[in-house]
Amino acid sequence: GYRARSAYKLKQLDRELELLPYGATVVDLGAAPGGWMQVAAEEVGSGGRVVGVDLQRIDDIEDVPAAVETVRGDMTEDDTKAEVREVAGGDVDVVVSDMAPNMTGEYNLDQARSVYLAQQALATARDLLTPGGHFAVKVFEGPDFDAFVEDVEESFSFVRVTSPDASRESSSELYVVGKNYVNAPVAAGD
Ligand code: SAM
Numbered sequence: 001g002y003r004a005r006s007a008y009k010l011k012q013l014d015r016e017l018e019l020l021p022y023g024a025t026v027v028d029l030g031a032a033p034g035g036w037m038q039v040a041a042e043e044v045g046s047g048g049r050v051v052g053v054d055l056q057r058i059d060d061i062e063d064v065p066a067a068v069e070t071v072r073g074d075m076t077e078d079d080t081k082a083e084v085r086e087v088a089g090g091d092v093d094v095v096v097s098d099m100a101p102n103m104t105g106e107y108n109l110d111q112a113r114s115v116y117l118a119q120q121a122l123a124t125a126r127d128l129l130t131p132g133g134h135f136a137v138k139v140f141e142g143p144d145f146d147a148f149v150e151d152v153e154e155s156f157s158f159v160r161v162t163s164p165d166a167s168r169e170s171s172s173e174l175y176v177v178g179k180n181y182v183n184a185p186v187a188a189g190d
Contacts, residue, residue, distance in 0.1 A: 004035030006098060011039050017160060017177050019134050023047035025092050027084060027128060029075050029121050030099030032056040040096070041066040051088045053080065075099065075120050085128060092128040097121035097137040111142035118148055125181070126155055135178040152178045
């Protein structure tokens with residue numbers, strides 16, 4: 001079994017959009033307790049690597065074929081970003097983020113924080129991904145959502161917004177998936 005039900009969301013994104021190629025190196029942001037890491041490790045297999053990052057401690061992940069490492073830290077801080085870059089090493093093929101803010105119950109605040117975390121994830125993807133790499137990020141629907149999707153479109157040649165069945169119960173949660181990372185932003189009119 002998986003550590004978190006959210007594991008099935010990543011499984012579904014992978015099934016629909018082929019996010020997790022065999023042998024890939026995956027960076028997983030907001031990874032605790034480790035459900036997505038378990039799924040990613042299964043999919044990338046023995047040739048792959050998974051680096052999970054979270055504010056919270058992530059218990060060791062055992063009995064998976066891939067090499068697994070964890071970093072504890074805050075992805076809004078440069079120190080953590082630098083540590084992740086170092087642990088992940090060179091060629092990162094996939095960046096996924098399930099980061100979510102601590103819920104205050106005030107939707108506008110929680111939603112704004114969710115967009116901010118998604119922007120941090122996109123910046124990390126732009127920093128780490130090898131050309132052709134993939135990205136998936138959870139974002140709450142609301143103000144700035146469309147602008148965020150436009151930002152993703154600047155760096156990926158294929159972008160999809162999806163609400164996996166496994167998250168149907170909380171309809172404000174969407175996943176933005178970018179495939180085929182293109183190094184330089186695509187200039188308008190080119
Ligand atoms: N995908 C995970 C799984 O399958 O086990 C569940 C992730 S949970 C929905 C969201 C996580 O985002 C929490 O563990 C939280 O600590 C983490 N998080 C929120 N803000 C963060 C930040 N600034 N840096 C790192 N992790 C963060």
